[in-house]
Amino acid sequence: MAIDKKDKNQKLFISPNSIFYLMSKITFAFKRLTKKRVGRLDKKWDFDAQSAISSAPLVADIDGDNKKEIIFGTKKGRLYVLDMSAGIKWFYDSVEKVDEVELMFLDVENVGSIEAPPNVGDINGDGKHEVVFGTELGMVYVLDDKGKLVWKYKAGGPIRGQILLYDLYGDDDVKVIFGCGDKKLYVLNSKGKLVWKFDAGSPVQSTPGILHKDEPKIIFGADNGSIFCINKKGDTVWKYKTKDKVFAQPSVGKLFNDDRLFVVIGSSDHYLYVLDDAGELLWNYKTQGAILAKACLADLNNDKKLEIVFGSCDNNVYALTSYGDKLWSYETDFWVASEPIVEDIDGDGKKEVVIGSYDHNVYVLDSEGSYVLDYVPGLSGVMHQAGHYTDIITQEPGKVAGKKIWQFRTDGVIVGCAYIPDDKSIVVSTKPGKVDDVVHRKE
């Protein structure tokens, strides 16, 4: 729209694009003034793994260069380590030689599949991080920060949960803890030798968690619906029975901002359970679908207590108070089977809830929801109704509902998301094998 002031014959011409640009600027300024959320979600980069992906990526600085890496496994058994701009730092192919006959008994399509997110920690105490992951073939791999194999271990069945790294005995020897399809929970030492295994009586597909009160205890779910709490010697401390398979990882937190620790875990029986440290039920909350992923515990409304955010296969993401009351829920178009993220992604000082749905979309929701007024009849409406109107007077005039701020559509079913704090972006892994990095842009 450059105007040559010397040319008196030149007419002022404003293109439609310029008008659109001007309008968007005005709208942006107006929204800023009225404190409305501005911007959109935008793709920063994507990466095609050329193989299906089953779980969320992990974001960690594994090589100590103060830059985060993005680590994830594929159905073909390849572990990728990407830098922040989707460049491959290294990859590792977990190929195992399988006897021809043994292979016939396996699900060939998924035989080497990495089903769960990898984990990162200094396992051997060398001051550097190692990457650990399990495969469908029952192998546990520990790789150094350059992708070189440190050790591997063969378990008796598929490993479908994330491997937990924890110094269980407080002796600076990090233990490698994982559930297995052979019905056992394994504890290995940092050298890859079996310390003990616990018989859960049915396959263990959930990721274990730690309940640390006085001494650490391992919490995990099993396919028979049991939630186990076992001590560091491998003895059962308590057991809580749900009515269906438990795939989800437990979350452990101080829900009421006091010393009491609580275990929050969902089951395929549609319930979210909150248990105290003795395994007693505090409350449960019924949804209409299986709860497959870990719940996120975060203070959404600054009441100093932790709220619980989780997804369900009834397509909803729920936010509950620490007392089990629903704050809000938001319905997507398909299952929510990955862990929500609670972070301030637009830098406005308020936290948002980020979820990935099987409907291919990433949703960013207002952490406090929004108050929606029910229909209140006007005077003419009241005049024309028979009876009395106590309901109108006594009931809440509305309810808090989940409020979508932004949405981003990916190429497939979303199996997991991770947050990169450095650039406030969200890495999204999808079933067809695409990994997208999505970031909030103000304009």
Add this chain to the structure above:
Amino acid sequence: MINIDSGNKELKRIPLYIQGLDENIQGGVPEGHITLISGSAGTMKSSLAFNVLYHEALKGKICVYCSLEQSYKSLIKQMINMNFDMTKASLVIINDLAELRTVISKLKSKGGGGLVMVDMGCIRKEIKDVKTADNKSWLNVIKNVIKRIKEEANCNLFCLDSLSALYVLSRFENPRIELFYLFEFLRDLDVTSFLISESQPQSSRYSEFEIEEFLCDAIIHLRLTPFRRNVVREISVVKMRSTACNNDIFSLEFKHSRFQAMYGGQNPLL
């Protein structure tokens, strides 16, 4: 947008090689469909399925007959007694999984059609108590064998004898889901499949979980009906997708080395 081919093209069909019945089902079962052959003991379910595979193998197709219980020796003896000429059918036996690759390459090198008999009973005996940890193990074996033969030798027809034996071996935790995936696996493989289902003599069900009846494309029901002091073997096509079929009950006979279906086999209503 999905492109739907609206052209009413003639479906390719596999005859059942039952004279008198094929004419009543537009010539046979559509290629790629899954057919449930249901009946009680002694109704000739296995023979009927074998008959289809045998004749298709003679025509140059690769057919796989997977028996979970009856040994290949017993089955072959039975078929020879019924005058099937096994020398013509390029018979290949798989009774050792370690030999699978060799057997498939032999089948490929021979060229033309072939009848592959997978004797799962023999394999089970061979590795008894070794590979039974996972419920899905035996189902995986069946899927892997058929998939490999399809990929390497282009298998066209498959028969599983029987679904009932598979349920005992694989102990389905959630039949509705697991059967859905099994049927979808067969469909994706694009083989014409015959699944043998054992039913009780007077039962109105054609399968163990009844879900199979909804998942399959066709149901052929065989039964034995007492008529005075005689027992009449009967056949009916309960359902057959994409086919204008006659659902009446026919009497079934095996005479002169072939199956024949005769109309009016049912007792007349008086």
